[in-house]
Amino acid sequence: MQGVWTPDQIRAAEQRLFTRTPEPQVMRRAAHAVSVHAVRLLAECTGGVAGRHATLLVGAGNNGGDALWAGTFLRRRGVGVTAVLLAPDKTHPAGLAALRRAGGRAVAADGPSPDTSGIGAEAADAVERADAVIDGIVGLSGRGGLRPTAAELWRRVTAPVVAVDLPSGVDPVTGAVDGPAVLADVTVTFGGRRPCHVLGAGAVHSGDVEVADIGLDGYLPEPELHLLDAAEVGENWPVPGPEDDKYTQGVVGVAAGSATFPGAAVLASGAAVQATSGMVRYAGPAADVVRSHWPEVVATGSITDAGRVQAWAVGPGIGTGASGREVLLHVLESGRPVCADADSITLLANDPTLWDARDPDAPLVLTPHAGEFARLAGGEAGTDRVSAARDVAARFDAVVLFKGNTTVIAAPDGRVLVNDSRHAWPATAGSGDVLTGLLGALLAGGVEPWLACGYATFVHSLAAELAAGGGRAAGGARSGGSARGPAGPGVAPADGPGRGGTFRVGAPIGASALLAAVPDAIRSVREAAFRAAFR
Ligand SMILES: NC(=O)C1=CN([C@@H]2O[C@H](COP(=O)(O)OP(=O)(O)OC[C@H]3O[C@@H](n4cnc5c(N)ncnc54)[C@H](O)[C@@H]3O)[C@@H](O)[C@H]2O)[C@@H](O)CC1
């Protein structure tokens, strides 16, 4: 599992590090890592390094200092470097002196300009003609969107971008973007990811995040957030062992759908079938339809005849009336782990007496989207979705999987996992029903609920991407080093509506296609685990 630390945690760790290693030395280490990635990007995007030109956007603080030192290292590789200074009076003095000594040039951002932008002609030229841009406008101390001069410079950037620490203009803590902000191809950060690299729009603006070692390891506390990787998901996805039969792997019960709306039942049951080799039971009015789609499901018309299960997935399409309430009550009283989604969340939010039916020892997972979350919480989540999810998890003693482009998974004890899918392919009707089925299967397989949410979300998101045939591409950032491709000198990036990963190839999918891709997604994470084990 990878960690994510808040700016305050990072700053405190840096202060402890500085008692052993002088601050300028740490900065040079950070800057060297930035220069390494800038060299890589230059080589990939222009086919060369020496003789190319990098432009540094330099703000008032240490983030600008990092950029200036990175420029100094680039000079040693024969790269022409121009620093555009946004606050000439406050520019990091040692960094600026070092760049000048190395033969780099510095120009003020504002100055006599041929237009009304206020950007000096030299600065405009340096930005527009750059082969690569290094964003050192603002880092951990950033607040709000880019200020006007920085925004005007950014508007002129067409070259690939390496952001220092984080893309300027993105809120370091929440990842929110509420003004102009840099869209980076690569963000080089130090010691560990910050929340803005994985939350909300910040995850997209960061592009590929590279974590450089600056010696912080021994000084960092428990991370604020956690991220899963494919290998970890694959290693822990339950598959049958030599001693297993259909019962020992855990039987999952699905209570979803209605006679008039059987789709949710088909999708949730199908997801459970694809996720587990054990047994799936379905109970509800869509039993015939479920059976016809998934003959392996043991389906019955009534929740009271469902038989024994090790976990329940309940809610999609059950309705918020009396029959839905009966189903939910039965499931909550079963004493089994429950994944409660969709209508069951609305039922719980509307009728607090339902909580009394719950066996306090049985884990409960709630999987709200924004509207359901607001109903549960009694108000909108706002921009700090992590704190909001943590509060609701503690309040209801449940694991809360708060859906969104970044899914936030909070446990009642305060642990938080995030899944920064950086694509929105799962935003399609019925995709939540698939997630519910996956989660039910993992809970029935005995996976710890917080992790089960993380594994299910990871596979769900990957299945959507595989089904869509997605990946970032033309006009956008590199994806696995491929999107911009190894273009020759002078080859412009392909046209596209965005930079920094905002444009994606692939085609929209429906939930059935997502569901069909689940086995491929599981196969892919298991392969990642296999490769990691033999690395
Ligand atoms: N403490 C250290 O020595 C180290 C810090 N590092 C770098 O230092 C950075 C933090 O440096 P600082 O604390 O000096 O602050 P920053 O460089 O993040 O910010 C500098 C100033 O920019 C201004 N600013 C805030 N929001 C802005 C916006 N939206 N647009 C334009 N200007 C804005 C503020 O006046 C702020 O004080 C980190 O992000 C990292 O890049 C690294 O060198 C590692 C070591």
Ligand SMILES: [K+]
């Ligand atoms: K930056």
